[in-house]
Amino acid sequence: TQIISQQIEQLRQQLRYHEYQYHVLDQPQIPDAEYDRLLNQLKQLEAEHPQLISPDSPTQRVGAKPLVGFRQITHELPMLSLDNAFSDQDFYAFERRIQERLGRVEELTFCCEPKLDGLAVSILYLNGVLSQAATRGDGTTGEDITSNIRTIRNIPLQLLSDTPPARLEVRGEVFMPHQAFEQLNQDALQHGQKTFANPRNAAAGSLRQLDPKITRQRHLSLNAYSIGISEGVELPATHYARLQWLKSLGIPINNEIRLCQGSAEVLKYYQDIAAKRDQLGYDIDGTVLKVNAIALQEQLGFVAKAPRWAIAYKFPAQEQLTL
Numbered sequence: 001t002q003i004i005s006q007q008i009e010q011l012r013q014q015l016r017y018h019e020y021q022y023h024v025l026d027q028p029q030i031p032d033a034e035y036d037r038l039l040n041q042l043k044q045l046e047a048e049h050p051q052l053i054s055p056d057s058p059t060q061r062v063g064a065k066p067l068v069g070f071r072q073i074t075h076e077l078p079m080l081s082l083d084n085a086f087s088d089q090d091f092y093a094f095e096r097r098i099q100e101r102l103g104r105v106e107e108l109t110f111c112c113e114p115k116l117d118g119l120a121v122s123i124l125y126l127n128g129v130l131s132q133a134a135t136r137g138d139g140t141t142g143e144d145i146t147s148n149i150r151t152i153r154n155i156p157l158q159l160l161s162d163t164p165p166a167r168l169e170v171r172g173e174v175f176m177p178h179q180a181f182e183q184l185n186q187d188a189l190q191h192g193q194k195t196f197a198n199p200r201n202a203a204a205g206s207l208r209q210l211d212p213k214i215t216r217q218r219h220l221s222l223n224a225y226s227i228g229i230s231e232g233v234e235l236p237a238t239h240y241a242r243l244q245w246l247k248s249l250g251i252p253i254n255n256e257i258r259l260c261q262g263s264a265e266v267l268k269y270y271q272d273i274a275a276k277r278d279q280l281g282y283d284i285d286g287t288v289l290k291v292n293a294i295a296l297q298e299q300l301g302f303v304a305k306a307p308r309w310a311i312a313y314k315f316p317a318q319e320q321l322t323l
């Protein structure tokens, strides 16, 4: 069965390539019917040779049996939330704080993207194979939703690289496009089931299904927005380049991501996205604006979320008594 296993491996590579062309580049090379034919051919071969089935085969998307509950997963790196700006003034103040902290004057480059209104997830690839996925949860601990994440068609079960990193944690937003949301609520109405108030709730409800066969029917989508853990790879020096790198591995990123030089371009981007908000086909609730250079990100670090309801009122520094 050496020939058979070669046939199976060749079909798997073909299917992964076409999934990448369709879901990541939005440039399918073959009609859907041809893709389905290849997938059915692989299913047939695997059915005849079950010992050759592997979890990263494109046929292994629909998870196993329903879970009885979700395992907890602790994120090695906390998944952070973002501070908010509500006006141009807030953005100018944000940029000024950064410049002061960096002691710089020249313009900053920002990586700008729409802020998807879904829910944040963490997906771990071990040697290029999708091994574990979790919800953001409270930022430190989330729920294991691996079997549900595997059913999302634009998430690759295996990275498109011959030399994948030993460990790569992809962070991104899972969302339900408007078309899928309308379809889901229509079906729910016809079957006397509860409808969802908005795509975000629908995505959350679909990801927290115990039965992956239900999640699979919900037509969710992922857009990656950052890298968590990475081991065994030299990452690019800017956020934008890292997102392009993820895309080259077969991880879908949003196609409205742009680099902007200085605050004027950033605020123009914000207006551009606001203007096209209703044509995107999915819900967004703003934009996310990040300093592009990773070295500057590391220099700036994070501010632990101090409570807004408490303040320490300090005494003036005491003059050190010289004895």
Ligand SMILES: Cc1ccc2cc(C(N)=O)cc(O)c2n1
Residues within 6 Å of the ligand: 080, 081, 082, 113, 114, 115, 116, 117, 118, 120, 173, 225, 226, 288
């Ligand atoms: C660091 C971080 C945290 C949450 C995020 C959330 C989104 C989003 N909802 O699209 C995009 C980002 O670039 C994010 N980046």
